[in-house]
Amino acid sequence: MAEIPRVLGAVRLSRVSDSTTSPARQREVVEQWSRFQQGELVHVAEDLDVSGAVSPFEREGLGPWLNDPAKMARWDVLVAWKLDRISRSALDTLMLLQWAEEHGKRIVAVADSLDSQSQMGRVWIQLAAIFAEVERTNTKERVLAARAHLRLTGKHAGGRPPYGYRSVADGTGNRVLEIDEEQSLILRGIVEDVLDGNSLGSIVSSLNGYGVPSPRSGEALKRGRKEWTVNGLRDLLRAQSLRGWSTYRGNPVLGPDGAPVKRGPELLDAATFQALQEELDRRKAELPERRATRSPRASLLLNVAFCECGGRLVAGVTGHGGRRYACIESRAVKPDRCRIVQTVNAGPLEDYARREFLAVMGSQPVVEVILTPGVDYSAEIREARSSLERLDEAFTAGAYEGDVDTFTTLRRGIRSRIDRLEAEPARPPTTEVRETGRTFAELWAVGSTADRRDLMLRAGFRVEVGPARGRGRYARIEERFTPVWGPPEQETFDDYIES
Template sequence: MRILGYGRLSRDAEESTSIERQREAIEAWALANGHTMVEFVPDVDVSGSIHPEERRELGPWLTDPLKADSYDAIVAYRLDRVSRRLFHTVDMLKWADAHGKTLVSVTEGFDLSTPLGRMFFAIIAVIAEGELEAIRSRARDSFQQLQKVGRWRGGSVPYGYRAVRNPNGDGYVLEPDPETSTIVQEIFTRVAKGEPRLAVAADLTKRGLVTPQGKKGWTGPSIKVMVTRKAALGQIESKQDGLLVLLRDEHGLPLQRADPIVTTELWKQANEAVRDAARPLKRARQTAPLLRLVYCAKCDEPLYRFSNGHSKDFFYRCSGKTVRYNACTSTPVPAEGLHRYVEDLFLDEVGDAPRRERVFVPGEDNTERMTELREAIRALTERQTNAGPVQAEIIQETITSHETEYAALATVGIRKARYEYRETGETWTAWWKRTTWDERRTVLLNAGISVKVLLERPNRFQPGAWTVNLDLPTSLRESLERL
C-alpha cells in the first residue's frame, strides 16, 4: 500500500514530539507492514485547530487530484497530528470515504475499515479537541497572570519597545527602545501638529526607517494604526468579538504593561488631528475683511461683498438693495478705498495706545481622572453582577473607594478657566502693521466696533463724497486697549 506520511509540530502544544521522531516512527511502521511511503509531509508551527485542507504542506495533497491519486493512506504518529478538532476529523473521514483512502495512527493502532475502528477514532478525536481547549485555557490564564504582574507574555514586541530580562524576577518585561521610541514620539508630534500622515510616511520611508512589520515602506494607514492604538501609552488592547477592548486590572483601571512612550495629552492631540483629517473638507469661501463690521449709513443694513466677475477688485454693497420693502439706493463702495478709511480712523483713535492681549488661562480641575474613575466604576459594576458573594464584596470595596475619590475631586481643588489681560509691549499701530485683515476683523468684532459708510453717487464730473464713521462706544474706548 502506498502511504503519505504526515507530521505536525503545533505552536499550541506544551510538549511536542519532534518532526524527526514522527517521521522515524512512520517509516518503521511502513517497513514492518510492507508499505511504501510516497512522501513525508511536515507542517511545522501549525496549530491542530487549523483545518487539514488549509495547511501549507498537507493541504495540496488533499485538494490536488494528481497528488491525491499517488497514495492510498495518510499515516500519522498520532491522530492529534492530523487534527484536534472533532468536526475537522469527521471531515477527514468523509474525505477518505469519498476518495477511497484510509487514515492510520501508528501509535494508537486503529483500523478505519471496521465499525469499531471508526468508533475508536471518534473517541480519540473528542479527547484531542478537549486537550486543545485545555492547552488554550492554560495559555490564557498564564497570559492574564503575566499581564497583571507587568511581565511580557511573548509574541510580537510593540513598536517602540524592547523585551528585556525582568530585573525583579523571572521572565521578561517591556521597556522603551532608545531608537524606535524616538521615532514613535516624532510620529505622534508631527501628526498632532496637523502634518498629513502620507507626508510623514513618505519622509520616514525616504530616511530608510524600518516599519513595525520590518519593511522599508511606511504608509498613511500604518501611521494611523500606530497613533490610534494605545500601545504607545504602555497599555494593552485585545480583540473581543471583533472589537479592540482596553484591558483593565482588578480595580477597573487600564492595565499598564510598560512605561508610556508618549504622554496622554500628546496621544489625545494626535488622535484629534486624525479625526479632523477624516472630516469632509469644507469649500473655502472668500470672506470680506469688513464683513459684519460695515453698515449702510443710509438704511443701517449690513454691507456684503460684491464683485462683477470681471475684476479681482470687489465692492461692498448694501444688502438693502435686495429687500423689497427697503430697496436702498446707496452706491456700492470700492473695497480698497473703504479699507484705507477704516484703517486711518481706527489708528487715529487708538494707534498710539499700548496693546494688551486677552490670554486664556486653562482651569485646574480633575476632569480626566474623574472620567477614568467613572469608567472604572462602570466596569467593576458589570463585573460585580457575575461575581460570587465574596468576590462581589471585594469589588464593592474598590467601587466605594473610587466613589469616595470621585466625590472629593468633584468638590476640592477645582478652578474655573478664565481670561487674563497681559501687556504685549507694542502699540496698536505696530500690531496693525504686522497682522492681516482676517486677524484685525476678529479683534474689531470682539470689540463691538462697527462702521457706517455712505458714498454719494459719483458721476463723470464728481468722484463722489465719502462718509465713513467709526462707531466706537464710549464704554469700549478704554476696554479696547485690554483686548
Template sequence: MERISDDRNEKSDSIESQDQKLRRQVESEGVTVVGTAVDLSVSGDVDPFQRKALGPWLTEENLPKWDELWVTTQDRLSRDDRHVFRFVDWCLDQDKKVIILDDPDFNKNMHSPEGRVMIHIRAMGPARELLRIKERTKDSHERRRFTARWTGGIPPFGYVPVSRFVDGKTVTYLEQDPDMVKVLHYMREQILDGQSFFAVAKALNEMGEHTARDRARIRKGKPVHRRGAEEGVPEQWSETTVKSLLRDPALLGQKKHKGEVLYDSQGRPVMVAEPVFTDDEWQSLQAAVEARVQTKVRRVNGTSPLYGVVWCGVCGQKAAHKGSIHKGYEYRYYVCGAWPKENRCRGVSIRAEEVEGWVEIYFLERYGNQPVTERVWVPGTDRTKELTDVKSRITRLRRDSVAGLWDDAQDEFRNLMHSLMTRRDELAAEPVVIGRWQEKLTGRTFQELWAVLDLEGKRQQLIKSGYRVEVGRKSFKVTPEPESVAEALERLRSEGADTEALAEVTEALRQSGALTEE
C-alpha cells in the same frame, strides 16, 4: 504529514521524532514518498484544510498526486474530534487512505460504521486534552492579566518582549526598544509641525521602518510579509495605522485587554512598561492628532512651495500648486484647490513666481517688525474617563454582590469596594483643566528670521504663526491684518507670554526704532 504546536502545555513528539518514525516505516514497506507536509507551531484545533503545509495537498489540483496520508498518531491529524470525523468522511469520498503508525487498523475502521465509532471515541481523548489545555491557558492569562507581565501576542510599537527568571520561572515583560521610541518621537514631531497622517506614513515607508507586526516576525526569524503579497514584502504604513498608533494609550505603558485599558483595584491603569511619552508630550500629541482628525482640509500628494499658506481669494479654499512644461520651460501656477474638482473656482490661476515673490516682499514690508511666536502646549488635567471606568466597576461590584457572588468573600468585597470608592472620590475632586496651545515668543522678528530660512522653513513658520495669503485674479491679501508692535506685545503679555522673552523682544525693538516711547 507532521504537525506540532508551540503550546508549551501540549505534549507530543518533536517534528524530528515524527519524521524519523515515518521514514523508517515507509522504507520498510517500500512505498514512494511524493511530499511531506510539515506544520510547525500549528495548534491542534486548526482544521486540516486550513493548515499552511497540509491544506494545499487537499485541494482538487493536488489530489491526483497522492494516494495515502501517513501520520504517527491520530492527534497529529487534529485534536478536535469534529475535524477528525469530517476529515475521515472526506477521505472516504475521495478514495484516500490514512495510515496511522500507532493504530494500524485506522484505515480499515474508516470503512465500517462500527470502525468509525471507534475512531470518534479515540478522537475524544485528544479533544478533552485540548479543552484542558485551553482552560489552563485561559486561567494562566486571567492570573497574569492584572500584573505587569506580558501575556503574549504582538507587542505595541515601541516595545519588545524580554524574558526574565523570576521565582524559579521564566516570565515575559515588555521593555522599550530605543529605535522604535526614536521613530515614535519623530512621528510626534511631524504631527505637531502640521504634517498629515498620510505624509508621516509615506515618510516611514520611504525610511524603511518596519511595522510592529513585521518587527515581531523578524524577532522570530521569519520573513516580513504584507497581506496579499509574497513573503519578504514588508507591510506598509498607512494613514490609518499612523493615526491609530499615535492615539493608543499603550504608548503610555498601559496594559490593554480586548482594546480597553485595564484598571487595578485602586482604579488606576495597570502598567506593563515605561511610558514612551511624558504626560505633557502625550497631551500635546493628542491635541494635535484631534485637530488633524477634525480638519476637513484634504491633503494633496506632493507639498507645494507654499502649501498651507496660499488660499483661493474667491471661495476661501486652500490653493493647489500646478506645473507644466512647454518648450522645455517649466510654468508653475497656484489655482483654486477645492475638492472635488468641479467645485473649483474657474479662472483663478496665478503665476507661482509672482505669488512667492509678493510673499517675500509684501509680507516683510508689513510684518517684518512683528515678533515671531511659536505655539507651545500648556497641558491640562482631565480624569473623566478614568472616573467613568471606576464608577462602572463599582456598579458591577454591587451587582455581583446582590447576585451572591461575594457571599463567601465579604472581607475581600469590602476592601475592594472601599478602594474603588476612595479612588472615585479622589478623581471627582480633581478639577478639569483643558489643555491649550499658547503663543510663545522666540526672541526674533520676522525680518531677522527670514534671512536664515529656506523656502520650506518660511512656509512652516508662516503656518505656525497663523498667517495665510489669499490670491485671486487681481487680488493679494495677507491675513490677519498686522497689529502695531505695541499692540502685539500687549496681546502677548495678556495671554501669558514668557516675561523674560517679552522683555528681550521689547528692548530689541526699541533699540531698532520699531518701538518708540509714547
C-alpha cells in the same frame, strides 16, 4: 489497496519552536513506519505554525493531497506520528474517516497505535479525536486564563510587543515590557510631527522614504505592501498601549484600585496622549468632502494663502509641470463651489508673499516662548471616568465576566481614584519669552520651506487672493494679492499638501 502501500506522511506543528514534537522527529516516525511496512513513501506534507483546529482539507500542505484527484491517486495510507498531528477536532476527524472510507484510504497514527483498517480501529480513532478536542479546549482555556492573569499583573502576555517596546525576561519566568529606545525616538518624533500639524500622509511618506521599518514590516513585505500606511499609523497613534497600560481588545485592563494596570513605562504622558487624540479627532471631524491630491512636500503658503471666499489655497502641479495654487472650495463637489480663485501661478504669489512679509518683519527680532508645564490631572480624571463608564456599560449589558463582588470592588476603586485626583491641586503652566538674537530675515535666509512657512504663521501673516483681472499678457497678477496681518494662525490645515 496495493500490496506495497504507498505512504503519505502528515506533519503538523502549532509552534515551530516546540522541540518535543519537532518536524524532523515526526518525519522520522513516518519514515520508520513506511520501511517497517515495506511501503513506498510518496510524500510528507508539512504544515508548520498551523493549529490543530484547522481542517485537514484546508491545510496548505496536506489539503491538496486530499482534494486534488491527481494527488489522491498517488497514495494509499495517511500516516502521522499521533492523531492530533492530523486533527484535534472530533468533527474534522469524523469527516476525514468518512472520506477515507469512501475513497479507499487508510489512516494510521503510529504513537497512538491507531489504524482505520478495521472497524474497531475506526471506533478508537473517533474516541481519540474526542479526547484530543477536549484537551485542545482545556488547553485553550488554560492559556486564556494564564494570559488574563499576566495582563492583570502587568506582565507581557505574549505575542508581538507594542511598537516602542521590547519584551525582556524579568527573572521570574515571565516577561515584561521595557522601552525600545530606537522605536520610541521614532514614535515620539511622529507624535511631535502630528501635533505640529503635519499630515499622516506626509509622515508616512517620510518614514518609507528613509526606510524606517514599520511595526509589521516583515508581514507587510510578504503581502507586497508598503512598510508604513496611513491607516496603520493612525491605529498606532490611537493605541492605549502608548500609556504603558496593559490592554485587552484595545481597552485598558483595570486593577483592583480601578486604575489601568501598567505593564511598562509610558511612552506618552496623559496630557500628550490626550492632545494627540484630540488632534486626530479634530482632523476626522474636519475632513472635507473631497481631499486634494497628495504629495510628500508641503507648499510654502499652506495656511498662509487664502481666497476671498475664506477658503484655503492648496498647491498643485499643472499638466505642463508648472506649479499653481487653487481655492480648496473650488474643488468641492457642490453647486455653490467657489469660482473666485480657481488657479493662480505659484511663483508670483510666493514672491509677493516673501517681499511683503520681509518688508515688515525682516528686521524684527525673533523670540521664543519657553513653556514650563503645570500640574493638571484633568486627563487622568477623564480616563478614570471613561473606565467607569465602560465598566458600567459592560455590567449593564451582561458582558462583564467577573462576579458582582469583583464588580463592586472594581467600581469602588475607580470612584476612589477619581475622588483622589479631583482633590489634588492644579498648577497652571508658565511661559517665558526670550530673544533668540536673530531676525526674521536671518532665519528666512537659512530656513527650509517649512521653516519659512512657520515664520509667517508665527507672525500672523496671510495673503488674500482675489479674482483675476485681465487675461493673457494684460493680466495684472499682483493686483489680486492683499497682505493681511493679524493674530497668529492657530489652526493647522494639515490635510492638504502639495500635489
